[in-house]
Amino acid sequence: MADSRENLTIHIKEDWCKGCGICIAFCPKQVLGFNENGKVTMLDRENCIKCGMCQMRCPDFAIFLGGKE
Amino acid sequence: MADSRENLTIHIKEDWCKGCGICIAFCPKQVLGFNENGKVTMLDRENCIKCGMCQMRCPDFAIFLGGKE
Amino acid sequence: MNHPLVENYFRMDKLPHIWCPGCGHGIIMASIARAIEKLGLDKDKVCVVSGIGCSSRAPGYMDFNTLHTTHGRALAFATGVKLANPELEVIVISGDGDLSAIGGNHLIHAARRNIGLTTICFNNNIYGMTGGQYSPTTPTHEKGTTAPYGNIDKPFDITQLAIGAGATYAAKTTVYHVNQMDKFIEAAIKHKGFSLVEAISICPTYYGRKNKKGSVVDMMTFLKDSFVDHKVAEKLPADKKEGKFLMGEFINKSEPEYTELYDGIIESLKK
Amino acid sequence: MNHPLVENYFRMDKLPHIWCPGCGHGIIMASIARAIEKLGLDKDKVCVVSGIGCSSRAPGYMDFNTLHTTHGRALAFATGVKLANPELEVIVISGDGDLSAIGGNHLIHAARRNIGLTTICFNNNIYGMTGGQYSPTTPTHEKGTTAPYGNIDKPFDITQLAIGAGATYAAKTTVYHVNQMDKFIEAAIKHKGFSLVEAISICPTYYGRKNKKGSVVDMMTFLKDSFVDHKVAEKLPADKKEGKFLMGEFINKSEPEYTELYDGIIESLKK
Amino acid sequence: MSKQLELRLSGSGGQGLITAGIILAEAALKDDKNAIQTQSYGPEARGGASKAEVIISDDVIDFPKVTLPNMTLALTQIASDKYIMDISEEGTVIVDDSIVLPEGIKAGKILSVPIIKTAKNDIGKEIVANIVALGLIVGLTGIVTRESLEASILSRVPRGTEELNKMALQKGYELAKLY
């Protein structure tokens, strides 16, 4: 977590996502949505402010900020 | 307990008295004392005000106000 | 002649009781009987339940429906009695160990449910029956046979614990303050819902001896001098409050009683 | 790439966990890990203890010394761990049922002793694991499989209960308020003495469904809208407070910690 | 052992397969047959796959558990992955057509049937997929009479959904004719 924000981006571990919708509903920028499998997906990476709230509220560790690879 | 005070007097059930001294110590008129067996005894019936505190604090039901017989 | 209260409310053939000379438990037991007398309760409709301990021996002497259960479980048994027959006036007698050590869970749940049980805690700050081990109410630094170097536990304030759990009536008093005790026990029995009277008792045999508290009379004098009604204390200057313990009625409020709520469900299903 | 927190503090091969979609328990589990990370604790010196329940499955996923005990007894086991080795940072995870129903007695006694355990209550107001029976924190009138006509019990306020029992740190928060949760859990772990964080969780599968609480998001929204910090609430006008639940730090005070007092006895005997 | 059906119904928690199993068994009772139903419990039933098993027989059923089903239904991929491999040699495996079958599965018959689609598209309610499946199974096996099955369904479904369920049942029977 020492990484500065610029180097971070949202990662999604689709296997672990159970599609509860919490991250989507409470993303302050509303940049997340469901994909056709009912799992979370990033709709608008540009506007993500990397606040990390999705990560903090995901009960399943399925979405998180990590280094750009 | 409907008896009026005049008709009451202190009774002692010596068998039951364990000689703890509570009634004696806290009798407001200090009219009680120990007898030679270490049990309670009435020293000064005249001055007893029949307040009943001895009865209320005796853990052994050994002293109580009852009708004069 | 015989003690009228004793003749009416006790099992004469079981007396004198087994308690040690000067044990405070007998004072509380008498106070309960006086409250019952004062309220004019039907003896057949009174049920006295206890756990195990010196204090818990009380029901054996009292001429009601009496139930001497397992250690700590009195309130759980009593809950069954009361819910099954809400007509009964159920009074629970429990020591500090019985009620707040092994029985602590039943205490907080009975309080939470606000079920119409009256609990009288005979709190002598020690396990009397088993010979003087420290209890959850033994003051810090005092000794018990299992606290030979002084107790490091912080004691419960049983009254506050019950309030934290949801009790709607809770009062504390001592075996010195018998008039107040009578009043509180009476109020507790009359109270609809869960009620607790914490009666500070004395155990000269173990607690007193182990902690060099002097004679029975010394122990009573200590209660007299160090307990003060919390309403009185409020008005005292700080230096007068030091070293004092608070007693009095700490809560007395009205909330729906459990067995009545249950009867409400039964009624609603009849429609 | 992997979730860095997960890689560092969890047993990757045990994930994903068994909890239902939207179960709030995962949020609390992550918060605990973040607090540990923040505090830079040595993983080898952290011990996580739980009882039985959905919530109590958490330790199995967490990469510490983990102990999944019997239902309700986590704090009793943890007391042994902590007293035996006070160097360990002992964190107890316990559901509302585990902690306040069957385990209520251990809660109040651990709080009373002020032993250095950090308890995190995963409070979803229901027995999740066994399929939705009402728990001691199910609100009155709500339903559970064993309260088909609505619960008549009054719920515990676990935080207040712990305070009544003597807890020196107690805070309440929710799975919506994750930043606050992180802060409280961190403070609780740092706290010397017994600390409790009551984390309001959600059980969409049983509590939500049985009580028509809508979707997972609806349940989260409810937490968002109805919990308010008690310090904030103090300043709110009465009408704004209605229907609100209070959260926040309710107590945070310093008192001697149990294992340190015990070590003091050992020291004093050496002389 | 003669006319004994050992049926396994699997899918996700919300699909009503346990109810379906009970309905089928109750229909069997109406036909004076014997039936036993069992189901999966516990954490494994949480979120993941759910399973109901039914044995229907003309004889007394002593041993109550299905060991090797002679018919298995799976409505979800997870359920299919977990449960369909266990099947008697001449047994029938029925999967929803959304499911990708594993390699190497051996069974007497393997049917991939648009059960969920039928429920969704033809009836308009995915929730009745379980009843469609029942129609299909009974259509294929004749293990209970149609009357009993219908009566049994009607006694178990919520008021107001009777017609919907009847339709679903009908659609199931129709599907059966295709296989």
Added chain:
Amino acid sequence: MSKQLELRLSGSGGQGLITAGIILAEAALKDDKNAIQTQSYGPEARGGASKAEVIISDDVIDFPKVTLPNMTLALTQIASDKYIMDISEEGTVIVDDSIVLPEGIKAGKILSVPIIKTAKNDIGKEIVANIVALGLIVGLTGIVTRESLEASILSRVPRGTEELNKMALQKGYELAKLY
């Protein structure tokens, strides 16, 4: 069974009879004899009468309880009422002289001895009545040696009371000579 003493010491809780029993037994061990001590527990020990029993023997002692004592001491009326009737035919009953003996008691010897008075008047401490009693018992029976008994007493009594207890012991022996 030969030289086996089965002794019962009874009195009230505070009289130190349990300690007396232990002291006597420990003296026996010093003499290379065997000894077992038991005592009463529980509510009956509360307030009322307290009881300690000691068996001393040259042989191994298998059965550890006194069934029929061959010597019983009672220092209070309550203890006497409760415990002295049980005595072997040739046994010795020793009671404090403040005690009123029950009618019909049968024993080899019955001694009424001013034990408490001796402690109170001659030593000035009622509390050493137990040691006076020990001196008396050993004086009468010779069951242990005087040296062992004295050593044993000195190892058990509180510091500073050694001389007092020695005196008490001496008084006990002196009393024994009178009977």
Added chain:
Amino acid sequence: MARQVKFLQGNEACIEGALMAGMRFYSGYPITPSTEIAELSAERLPRIGGKFIQMEDEIAGIAAAIGASLTGLKSMTATSGPGFSLKQENIGYAALTEIPLVIVNVQRGGPSTGLPTAPSQGDVMQAMWGTHGDHPVICLTPDSVKETFDLTVRAFNLAEKYRTPVILLTDEITGHMREKIEIPDQSEIEIYNRIKPEMGDEYKAYKVYEGDIVPKMANFGEGFRYHVTGLMHDETGFPSNSTSNAGILMDRLMAKITDHLDDLVDYEEIGIEDAEYVIVAYGGNARTAKSAVKKLRAEGIKVGLFRPISLWPFAEARMNEISKNVKDILVTELNYGQLKLEVERVVRGNCPVRFFGKANGEVLTPEQLILSFKEVL
């Protein structure tokens, strides 16, 4: 009302039986796989004026049930392994104080939390010996949904008749399987109620009056102010340290079982008459055995089934008799051989006693049992 045909789980049948037997009070704490019993009690009892309460733990669950029984309500509590362990202290209390009570244990995989949703028969010996001290035990075990109903009724009747807690020991197999059950009309069911004292008696709460087999039991609140204690007590019910009183009480309690074996011992026999081999099985596992025995019989092997229905008291005399006439006994259980020990004891060496079982959460299949059976042939 006519008979009703239903398709029920064993746990559901238990409640049907309990209600017919007159249960009016249930207190317990949920635990898999017994929870349905609590849930149905919660739903059904208030409808008929009865009471349900979910207590804070299993200890309180049985305690409240005992309290309720003292007021005259027929009471029950249900649990599974871990909860059964917790109830042990108060089971002993109920036995000593002679409180009628039904305790259901739907066995699951143990020890400890074990396999919470898997079948097991690991608590057979615990049902007999779980609490400290000798005490009378009645323990019944059904092998079908219908029998779960019947034995629940019987459990209540025996509890009332013998004034003692009765354990209904079922298992996850029978508890959770659904099966046809014909529920009799209330009028067809024999109900036994505790004998109450007549008012005005010189009532001694723990005296057995002429013609009775247990003391008469007054309801709390009906004018007999008696004392109930878990201490040893005399006929009056008051504590007594006298060893003779303790002996009298204990002898009387133990004799409730030993003097009434004819009434209490219960078992089913299939093909024992001509059997050369006997399989002993009970509870859910007896279904496996029944199937296996039929198949073996079909092969011409003379094998019989002995199915204890009362586990405690065990059918000692009958089992011993049978053992004299057979070549071999195979006891099968879902544990490491618990009732097998009792069978070994009572056959007194008359024939070999073998064991086949598992305690890994699986049921035994008839095929596995047949294989094990054939090992000696």
Added chain:
Amino acid sequence: MARQVKFLQGNEACIEGALMAGMRFYSGYPITPSTEIAELSAERLPRIGGKFIQMEDEIAGIAAAIGASLTGLKSMTATSGPGFSLKQENIGYAALTEIPLVIVNVQRGGPSTGLPTAPSQGDVMQAMWGTHGDHPVICLTPDSVKETFDLTVRAFNLAEKYRTPVILLTDEITGHMREKIEIPDQSEIEIYNRIKPEMGDEYKAYKVYEGDIVPKMANFGEGFRYHVTGLMHDETGFPSNSTSNAGILMDRLMAKITDHLDDLVDYEEIGIEDAEYVIVAYGGNARTAKSAVKKLRAEGIKVGLFRPISLWPFAEARMNEISKNVKDILVTELNYGQLKLEVERVVRGNCPVRFFGKANGEVLTPEQLILSFKEVL
């Protein structure tokens, strides 16, 4: 330090033994007649850096002891009947999770509160079967103060060696009698400590490594971050619903006993060689039997004494062997015949097994036993 001669109660000797065996943690709840064990622990432990805690009840008492054992401290809890009943759930937990632990039960009169200060041997079967589910049990019973010391040491050693709770089942007789005891020097005492994993291992917390009889046990806090659970688990210690894993675990646990009978079974024999009759007795009651046997021998009657020291596992093979050579076995216990059932089982009809006992709070006297013995002569 040389040997010390002391005059101690059994309960005191228990603590002496425990401290020598290395006990450093005690947690419990007071109960007559075991309380002295707690009191002495409170006094002695902090003097040597050990820990004592009085918990809120017996359940917490054993729970804390298990927790402490996991950090590496040798732990003990002591109780009597009612408390032993309450500890049962967690005894099963310790057995399944393989936590070394000593549990002392100083038996008193049961059932329920019973006769709290009176001797009894009513918990013999409970020691074996008190918790739900099959589980391994080691239970030792001393007949003297000295043996209380010895068996306490042995209990700790076996607990460590087999990673299992060990029950020391004493009784009010031995617990409360004072007797001479020569306390050996620490150097004379053999101490067994649990095998710990080496750092750097690919440690599997529940795998039995080559050459070991139980899994190596790491202390919490020393770098092995493993998981302990009361659910069925695999070699890694994590829960597993797989029936094969459950079976492997359970078989291994049960085999701790069955594979090590030579090490575990313990008994004393007096005059068995030429005995025509055998009296079986144990614990405090064996003192009565020893006295009776001596007296009978003095009369010229060929009677021997068989005294089980390990009650569980019971000396099945030896008892069976003996039964082949004698006319009659008389089992005597302070209960209604508990171990007698086991004796009956293992003699397999080789000779009659009679019983003489009492459960009224009295001890048996040698005279009473002799009378009973002579009934068959």
